[in-house]
Amino acid sequence: MSHAFYIYTSYGIAGIVTLCLIAWTVLDGRARRRELAALEASSLRRRSAAAAETQKP
Amino acid sequence: MTESLAITKFSDLANPTRFLALAARILPWLAAVTAALFAVGLYLAFTTQGDYQQGDTVRIMYVHVPAAWLSMMCYSVMALSAIGTLVWRHPLADVSHKAAAPLGAAFTLIALVTGSLWGRPMWGTWWVWDARLTSVFVLFLMYLGIIALNRAMDDPSRAARLSAVLILVGFVNIPIIKFSVNWWNTLHQPASVIRLGGPTIDGEFLRPLLVMALAFTLLFFTLHIMAIRNEIWRRRVATQRRMAARLAGRES
Structure with missing residues (x-):
C-alpha cells in the first residue's frame, strides 16, 4: 500500500479519538448512575418518584 | 389532528423522564446498528480500489469527509437547540447543546488531523491558511469556547442562555465553511458529493464513503443521546444534593 504511514496514522488517530469519546461518555454515565444510586440509598428521592410510590396500591 | 398528535409526541419527548425511558429503549439498537455499519464501512474502505492519481491515500477520505460533515451537522444541531433555549426556554434544549459541544469538538479535531495527514502527501504541506482550513479551525475554536463558557458558570440555565447566543452568532461560520471552496481560491478541492448536478466521484469511492x-x-446520535442522559442525571444529582443540604440545615 502506498503512503501507508499517512493512511494508518489517519485511521489510528480517528479510532483513538472516537474510542476516547465513547469511553468518556460511558464512564460519565456510570459515575452519574452511581451517584444517583447512593442518593437513593440515603433515602433522598425525587418528589415525583416518591409520589408515584405512595399512589401504588 | 395529525399535527396535534405530532406536537403531543414531541412534548412527550421533551419531558426529561420520558426522554430517559425512550433513551434506555433505543440506545442498545442504535449502538448495534452503528457498530455493524462501521464494520461494513471499514471493510469497504480497505477493500475497494485506490484512485488512479491519489493512490491509496483516497482511503483517508472515508474518515476525513464524514468527520468534516459531522463537525458541521453537530453545530447545526446545537444551533437548533440554542433556538429551543432562547425561544421556548426548554431545559432539554439547554442540555442538548451542552452535551453536543464536546462531540462536535472531537469530530472537528478528527477532520483537521486527517486532513493534514492527507494534505502532506497530496499537496506537499501539512497545513495552509486557506479559507476552508482556516474556517474549520475557527469552528474548532468555537467549540472549545462554548465548552469553556458552559463550564465557567455554576447556574446551568444562565450558562445555557449565554452559550445559546454564542452558538447562534457562531452559526455564520457554517455557510462560510461550506461555500469557502467556491467563494475563494483554495488549495482544498470544491464539493464533489453534496453539490447541484449530483456527485462527481465514482461509485467505487462513493459506496464506502456513504x-x-x-x-x-x-455514532453521533448514539453519543448525543447518551450525553444528554448523563447531563439530566448530573442535574438531578445536583438538585438532590441541594435538597439534602437544605434539609440538613433545617434539622440543625
Missing part, C-alpha cells in the same frame, strides 16, 4: 458517513452520523 456507509462510513452513515456510521459516523449514527
Whole structure:
C-alpha cells in the first residue's frame, strides 16, 4: 500500500479519538448512575418518584 | 389532528423522564446498528480500489469527509437547540447543546488531523491558511469556547442562555465553511458529493464513503443521546444534593 504511514496514522488517530469519546461518555454515565444510586440509598428521592410510590396500591 | 398528535409526541419527548425511558429503549439498537455499519464501512474502505492519481491515500477520505460533515451537522444541531433555549426556554434544549459541544469538538479535531495527514502527501504541506482550513479551525475554536463558557458558570440555565447566543452568532461560520471552496481560491478541492448536478466521484469511492458517513452520523446520535442522559442525571444529582443540604440545615 502506498503512503501507508499517512493512511494508518489517519485511521489510528480517528479510532483513538472516537474510542476516547465513547469511553468518556460511558464512564460519565456510570459515575452519574452511581451517584444517583447512593442518593437513593440515603433515602433522598425525587418528589415525583416518591409520589408515584405512595399512589401504588 | 395529525399535527396535534405530532406536537403531543414531541412534548412527550421533551419531558426529561420520558426522554430517559425512550433513551434506555433505543440506545442498545442504535449502538448495534452503528457498530455493524462501521464494520461494513471499514471493510469497504480497505477493500475497494485506490484512485488512479491519489493512490491509496483516497482511503483517508472515508474518515476525513464524514468527520468534516459531522463537525458541521453537530453545530447545526446545537444551533437548533440554542433556538429551543432562547425561544421556548426548554431545559432539554439547554442540555442538548451542552452535551453536543464536546462531540462536535472531537469530530472537528478528527477532520483537521486527517486532513493534514492527507494534505502532506497530496499537496506537499501539512497545513495552509486557506479559507476552508482556516474556517474549520475557527469552528474548532468555537467549540472549545462554548465548552469553556458552559463550564465557567455554576447556574446551568444562565450558562445555557449565554452559550445559546454564542452558538447562534457562531452559526455564520457554517455557510462560510461550506461555500469557502467556491467563494475563494483554495488549495482544498470544491464539493464533489453534496453539490447541484449530483456527485462527481465514482461509485467505487462513493459506496464506502456513504456507509462510513452513515456510521459516523449514527455514532453521533448514539453519543448525543447518551450525553444528554448523563447531563439530566448530573442535574438531578445536583438538585438532590441541594435538597439534602437544605434539609440538613433545617434539622440543625
